[in-house]
Amino acid sequence: KQEVTQIPAALSVPEGENLVLNCSFTDSAIYNLQWFRQDPGKGLTSLLLIQSSQREQTSGRLNASLDKSSGRSTLYIAASQPGDSATYLCAVRPWDTGTASKLTFGTGTRLQVTL
Amino acid sequence: EPEVTQTPSHQVTQMGQEVILRCVPISNHLYFYWYRQILGQKVEFLVSFYNNEISEKSEIFDDQFSVERPDGSNFTLKIRSTKLEDSAMYFCASAGQENFGYTFGSGTRLTVV
Numbered sequence: 001k002q003e004v005t006q007i008p009a010a011l012s013v014p015e016g017e018n019l020v021l022n023c024s025f026t027d028s029a030i031y032n033l034q035w036f037r038q039d040p041g042k043g044l045t046s047l048l049l050i051q052s053s054q055r056e057q058t059s060g061r062l063n064a065s066l067d068k069s070s071g072r073s074t075l076y077i078a079a080s081q082p083g084d085s086a087t088y089l090c091a092v093r094p095w096d097t098g099t100a101s102k103l104t105f106g107t108g109t110r111l112q113v114t115l
Numbered sequence: 116e117p118e119v120t121q122t123p124s125h126q127v128t129q130m131g132q133e134v135i136l137r138c139v140p141i142s143n144h145l146y147f148y149w150y151r152q153i154l155g156q157k158v159e160f161l162v163s164f165y166n167n168e169i170s171e172k173s174e175i176f177d178d179q180f181s182v183e184r185p186d187g188s189n190f191t192l193k194i195r196s197t198k199l200e201d202s203a204m205y206f207c208a209s210a211g212q213e214n215f216g217y218t219f220g221s222g223t224r225l226t227v228v
Binding site for chain 2: 036049093
């Protein structure tokens with residue numbers, strides 16, 4: 001059974017800092033990994049999608065890497081801003097394409113960026 | 116950017132009542148899902164739906180739950196007789212075949228009193 005863990009559970013940084021959020025998963029047979037952002041009481045916004053054949057994806061100040069063999073992904077946020085404050089979730093999709101495979105979510109990292 | 120739309124955004128219901136949560140997935144997506152998140156907990160899988168039938172369901176998705184795609188656009192989750200522990204945020208999601216990336220709706224907050 002796939003288990004996804006995120007470290008740290010919470011993080012507070014001053015504005016402008018670069019930061020790294022970590023995600024680890026126990027079963028490396030994944031099809032892809034997605035990073036989401038969740039604001040309090042709101043839905044899930046997809047940030048980055050990394051296919052299992054890829055090593056990283058970038059979008060603006062966000063960069064996500066994937067090391068499938070070691071079961072790890074990192075989300076790098078450059079020059080953090082107060083608007084980045086949210087909970088960040090990673091989720092993995094298993095390797096069984098063609099079926100409606102479910103995502104397994106991590107526990108989330110709650111980020112607060114202070115002025 | 117295409118969106119998954121969920122209605123209502125918030126529903127309060129009495130224990131034992133039936134509720135129907137509605138979703139309009141992205142039009143060219145083929146895979147549809149319901150997830151839920153109890154306050155302060157992980158996002159949990161409920162059910163997946165493909166080719167007009169359930170592909171997989173979790174142990175949470177018991178006989179009180181059902182899903183339907185009554186027409187070409189809507190995807191619904193019905194809870195027949197709600198319990199207090201059904202109080203949660205319910206998320207609908209859809210995925211296409213091009214990269215199997217998920218798009219989630221903004222959720223329905225269900226409160227059972």
